[in-house]
Amino acid sequence: MHVVATAGHVDHGKSTLVEALTGTHPDRLEEERRRGLTIELGYCWTEWADVGEVAFVDVPGHERFLTTMLAGVGPVPAALLVVAADDPWMPQAAEHLAALDALGVRHAVVAVTRSDLADPSAALARASAEVARTGLAGAPVLPVSARTGRGLDDLRSALAAMVAALPAPDPASDVRLWVDRRFAVRGSGTVVTGTLPAGTVRPGDSLAVGEEVLRVRGVQALGRDRAEVSGVARVALNVSGRTDALERGSALVTPDAWHHTRVVDVRLTGPSEPPTAPMLHVGAADVTTHCRPLGDSLVRLTLDRPLPLRVGDRAVLRDPGRRLLWGADVLDPDPPRLRRRGAAVRRARQLATGSPGLAGELERRGLVHADRLRRLGIAREDAGQLEVGPWLVSPALAQALADRVPSLVEEHARAHPLDPGVPLAVLATRLRLPSPELVRAVVRAPLRIAEGRVVAPGGGGLPEAVQRGVDAVRRDLASAAFAAPTADRLRELGLDERALGAAERAGLLRRLGSGIVLLPDAPDRAVDLLGTLDQPFTTSAARERLGTTRRVVLPLLEHLDRAGRTRRLPDDRREVVG
Template identity: 75%
Template structure:
């Protein structure tokens, strides 16, 4: 399906033209028909052969009266193509200029201009004026066609121009995350709540769950072009029959794929130059089919166009979204490009100027390298929510985290001094846990520290060790004595009195174990590293199964040592304890 929004001054024949093109009256309200003007958004559709698989065309007919500009912007916001309508028997009118400015600000580059009522006046001057006006906007080069909705003159040429324009539209991604801007909500007897909107991309299916913030609803039924269907992909006009938490669903609600979008009340943007001075302090923001009050704060020099908008309610926004900012007092319009929908707080003096300098080169194109240069590190899920794809590059990826090359370099340089400082402060425990380093480097996860470790640092058992960090001299000397005694009698562990005589407490023994010099079988009980394997090898030579007493005698040790030693062998899977309290070596 293709979707085209109309635009143009009131009473220039937009609805008449849509009716001539589709055979359907888009004005659905009795008051609209009585007054002869469009008040709410109207819809009509038809089929045009020659557009391939996408041969169905839906028109969103927007009001042209100045009092209904907000409704008009809701109609054109999500639509990628436009039909600008001007009348041959009227001069160039304010709403035509205003609607064209809105299309230009939204970056709509695909459109056709229809000069209506060509049966009532010579269309030549209006064609020339419309061509000149359009040439200064994003619709530059759009065909200008003279038509008459009453006589049908020029309709075939208009259909041909529209068909060519629609065929040139880039295809939307059917797998994109859904963001549906609701423009109507009503209740159908026997069905319940129904909402309508223009789906720009993605696919909605019957049974899908959609989110409005924390509120979840389920798609119970789905229609497109008046027909029930199981699935619809954008771009399309859709009607959804919803069930679930529907009480808060209303016009301007935004239904999205759950957990796929970042909803924000604060967004940093670039304002494209508009007429006269900059926007007021409290402008109105239009995006999709929504309009919200905003607070405008220039960042840095106002002439730079970088600003922060604080919205009256959260909206799902992504980098590169195009929006409109409107002065409700004099109706001026500014184009707004979203640069960062998840900006940092401005806490210190000069933060606004620094932020403006940081965003000076941003143009609203989502680039991972640019995002990381500003953020330093980011979570993959957050990047996806704000619309920044994780592409290949020279950044670091650690689990769900992505880190800029500059931050990797800075963190790596800080790591060695931190480890060395810890070793000096904790001579008996010089190895630093990854979690401690993550906290000192202000990183959100220890997983980020591991890939930062470079020689001569090394990771041992979840701790970072510096080869230069050794045990204190006195501890080293005492441990050497214990090691010599154990080499002579491997399972005659020194007693608590002997350890105390040598000046070795639990902290010293723990440091010796981490250094790979001793093995703590139990508190206050140490043997040489490798004693477990040696014990299992010697016990394997006994008649199986063997008793604790036989193990004690074979190893030449005491019950003080053999009981905790056998327990460690059991836990290591080297021996197996039987029901009668005997053991056997696991071969």
């Protein structure tokens, strides 16, 4: 589907021309038909052989309804600008053209209507000259008469060529549907309409408005139920849930995919300095703002209510008093606070080269989650970053982290001499990182990672006094593998629970319980010896075969049970498994 918005001065024949192109009059309200004046947004559609479905959003041309006009044009990528041959160039034609230019609409056709009532040459020349001064320069300017049909074929051809040249939006994009109409249908409930610029909507989908998540019960496009609709398209959604917040200007969005902001930095293009409290128009929304100049056409807008905005969004800033318009390019929908003297000037320098992009975002934050980039609309690119799972780390921060790790490892070794290195999780906490895997990624030689710990060169060893005690225990066990040293013997050797734990982590001893230590291979040797007994065997038989005491054999057998190497039977006898 393709969507085209009309634009032009009041009573220049926009609705009549749309009716001639589609066979349907877009005015819905009785008052509109009675007065011959479009007040609300109107919609009608047709189908052309070469390009398929084409929907028209007909906007009001009266100066009092500029807000409604902007709501209709805001999400639409192409326009039909209508100028009457029997009228001079009028204020709303200029204002609507300025609005299209400010919104970044670059695909348009200009129709000079009523060419049967007056020579259209002057109007053609003036419209061409006015359009040439905007971003719509080069748009076809064609004479047409909706009453006689003169020029309609040429106009259809120009419109078909324009929509065929529009870039195809991504059907997999996150959804953001600006609501331009809400109403209730008996038996169905709440229905909203809008122009879907990209993405896909299906019945059963969840869409959020603010913090409320609504369910899409049904999808219609061009008057027909659809299994799915992808942008660009005019859609009507039947939604259920807490719909109190839904109104014109609301945005239905993919949940958790958009950053809702009340503060945004933008670049303006326009006639002069904006006022302190202009209106911001984006999509179908209009919001009062506070405008703070930063410098060089850069301003910070503080919005009366949060909106889901992304880098690269295009909006209109409007001064209602002077009827002036500015184009507003969203540079940063999540800008830093301006806390100190001169912060605005420094911020303007940061933004002078354009949108922050990935490099700028990383420079500012150091560490960014991929989901945040998605919400802000910042594309993934090569900015020299370190990528660890969903995390992106700036080159500067990655280097700073790598430089800090050695001193933290050394500090930990002094405070905990029995620990064989620093756990990655401990370093992540010290470095204020959200994941131990980020620490793993910045560890540099000669440091190494062993069993989830960062170990210094030569690290992982035991203090000399502890090592002497462990060596003595190992000598004792070498001649009697299951004669675990007594508590007195361990105390004599200076081996407390912390020292024994360090020895176990170093792979020198194995603890079976409080104060019970054997060599690391003791379980394997025990299974081999117990396998020579008649199966099943008693605890006493095991004690005799291993040449040890009940103090040792009981925790040893329990260890083998937990490891699945022996099986304890209901009569308390055991058997070797496998």
